[in-house]
Amino acid sequence: MNVTWLYGSREDSSLVEEIRSIFDTEFPDINVSEIKHWGKGSVNRQYFIQFASHLYPKGAHYEYITDGNIGYFEFHLEPEAGNDKVLKKIGIRLAHKLQDSPIEIDVRNKLPFGTFWTNNWEEGVHDMKELVSKFRDLYDYIHPILCDLNSEVVEVSLQSNLPRPTKELIEPCVNNAEVTSEIKSLEEVMNFNLTLPDYQRDYCWEERNISDLWGNLLKVEDGKAFHLGTLIFHANQDRDTGKWKYDIIDGQQRLVTLSLILWGLGYTGNIPLLNAKYSSPDAIKNVGNSKYVIKSLIERVGNVMDLLPRLLKNVSFAVLVVNDSNLDLAYTFFSNQNSKGVPLSDFDLLKAHHLRFIPGDEGGQAEHMAKKWNAVSQLPPSYKETNSLERVLGYHLYRLRQWMRKHDSQEETYRYVQREFQAAPIMNDIPPFGEQFKFYEKIQGGTHFFVYVEMFIHRYEQFCELKSVKLLRAHLSDGRYAQFADTIETLMFGYYLKFGNQYLPEVFFCISRLMALYRYNTYAVARNGIGVRSFANHSEVVLMVDQATSPTFFLAEMIAKFEELTAGDYPIRTGLDLDEAHGVRWGIYESLRRIFHILLGDVTESIIRHKIVEEYGK
Known part of the structure; x- marks a missing residue:
């Protein structure tokens, strides 16, 4: 086999086919593209071939590049409109995961990390076997990480190479006081044995939050206290190790960010939260992004040599420590505290x-x-x-x-x-x-x-x-009908919890027909859905489900309920009775008609089937 093409002299079409034949066996997820020329040199000496995978996001691919007499592989992240933020996050994640590997990393198209290659490229490629080997050298590092990004939750520490502590971390002094309060400097806080309890949220600070904090830190003056709010700790004993520790109840976002800043500034003292671990993809991405943002902010400041001692001595906090004996009190603080962070959700x-x-x-x-x-x-x-x-x-x-x-x-x-x-x-x-x-x-x-x-x-x-649920969402998810459809879904879910999907198309018809009465007979409804949900409540559908011992009793009672309501306050029985052929009310009727034209074949109960045909046609 003539292998001189590996240096750029072979260009015939059989080259790509030969590579594809081998890669189909060695790397079945990789798609090999055509030869593309670049640069101003000889077309035989400067070209590239892209190697993409359907498992990767758009814009992520490998390239075999010939430059002069050398052929080598790189992995590229090439952002386009709409995927630049995604690729930026992927590049940051890859860079941190590869920090201890032989992979070299550089910027690309405004991405901080967008080009990745092995450090053996100067050796070149001399035959087809070596081509496959060089590709595998890069692929084996990149591919598992990319596949993990969206398919697997991993656990990472804030920093893998932890600085050695200069002295023992301070453990709580257990006493009879329920709560103690003291003013502590940043350096003193870093000497506490700080940990993150299970009930804490994930790290969620973004670039804006970090930049705001950094801007404040640059204002710190030597000899002047700079107060950064309250920290609340819960002093308690680890069940497994027996050691005492300070669980962070409030202050996690600030303390994690400050820990990364101290690390970025080269602090060699205690930074206990560098041992903290996060397992959610969002937290991992935010930690990786914070490292990059902090690195960029530090690089923009001309002289940061005197900043580190200023921060350690002058940044201070009001530190509240809740004693281990009063966990309820710790929970109360956690439930009510919201210091300069994202509000706690109900969950x-x-x-x-x-x-x-x-x-x-x-x-x-x-x-x-x-x-x-x-x-x-x-x-x-x-x-x-x-x-x-x-x-x-x-x-x-x-x-x-x-x-x-x-x-x-x-x-x-x-x-x-x-x-x-x-x-x-x-x-x-x-x-x-x-x-x-x-x-x-x-x-x-x-x-x-x-x-x-x-x-x-x-x-x-x-x-x-279930088919009925998918049809409901597909045809009634429009904003004008969202509250109406959402309430129907709640009632159907209540039925499903008791009877499963038995006669669910029939139940869907009875519930939607009943709920449509409210909408057909009401010219204006509140956008927040209060009226729709109130109607669902007072129609007693949930009570009917609970009291029914079989779907037959529920369906029979639903039909009777409809007749009761249309004999009284709700005279418009169907969309065909509306004095309009457009608008929101007519739109709901049209949407339900489309749904039950599709579902009609799944309805087996003869009376309800007849009512569907009567109301919506065949």
Whole structure:
């Protein structure tokens, strides 16, 4: 075989076909493109071939490049409109994961890290076997990391090469005081044995937050105290090691960022949070981005030699320490504190609330439940911008639980999810028992709650895959109909939790026909959906489901309910009775007609099938 093309002298079409034949076997996910020329030199001496994979995001590929008499491989991130932010984050993540590897890294097309290559390129390529070998040298480093970015949750420390402590970290001085308060310098805080408890949120600071903090730090003057707010710690003993530590209740975002800044400035003293680990993709991306942002900010300052001692001595905090004996008090601080950070969500508060019900002598149960909660809280969006945890607790179960008590849902009120799913009060002498994991049962604090949520998320994700649900979302997801469709989905989910998908198309028709009465007979409705949800509550659909022992009783009662309402306050029975052939009300009728033209073949009950044909035609 003539292999001189590897230096740029062979250009015939068989070259690419020969490479493709080998790569189809060696690297089945790689697609080899055509030869493309570049530069002003001889076309036989300067060309490149791209090697892309369907597993990678758009703009990410390998290139075999000939430059003069040398052929070598590089991995490129080439941003285009719409994917530049994604590739920037990928480049940052790759750079940090490859920091201890032989891979060289450089900028590309305004990306801080966009070109990656092995440091043996000067050796060139001399035959086909060596071509495959050189590609594999790069591929084996890049490919696993890229595949992990979206498919696997990994655990990383803030910094892999930790500086050695200059002295022992300070452990809590356990005393009888519930809370102690002192002013501490940044250097003193860094000497505390700081840890992140399970109930803490992930690190979420972005470039704006970091830049704001950095701008304030540059104003620090020697000999003048610069106060950076309050830190709240919970002094407690590690179950596994027996060592005492300070769990951070409030101040995580500031302290993690300050730790990275101290590291970037070359501080060699204690930085305990460099041992902190995050497992969620979002936290990992934010940590990686923060390292890059901090590095850039430090490089912009001409002289930072005297900045480090100024920060250590003059930046101060009001440090509140809650004693181990009062975990409830620590939880109270956590629930109410919001110091210069992102407000705690209802789901953050519920996690902390229920973890405190798990006894400390239960081994790793609290940690296990915290990790499971983190996993469900980081699920991708399942419908529009919300994930399954938000849909299940914040919408469907909350509404169903309220409607079972004949209460209107109060989704416009503050902390409504947190209030609804807190542990119910009990009699101390009588242990709770008999839970059946029904959506409306009392919430038992601790492990029961986490299992309750996980079970209903599993049921909800199965529910989302049903044909009726997909059609509802496909044809009624428009903003004008969103609240109407969302309420129908809640009622259908309530039925599904009891009877599964038995006769679900028939149930869909009965529920949507009943709910449409409200919309057909109302000229204007509130955009926040209060009226729609109130109608669903007072129609007592949830109570009908609960009291039915078979789908037949529920369907029969739904038909009777419709007849009752259309004989009284809701005279417009169907969209065909509307005095319009356009607008929102007519649009709902048209959308439902499209849905049931598709679903008609799945309806087996003859009376309901006849009613569908009567209302929407065949």
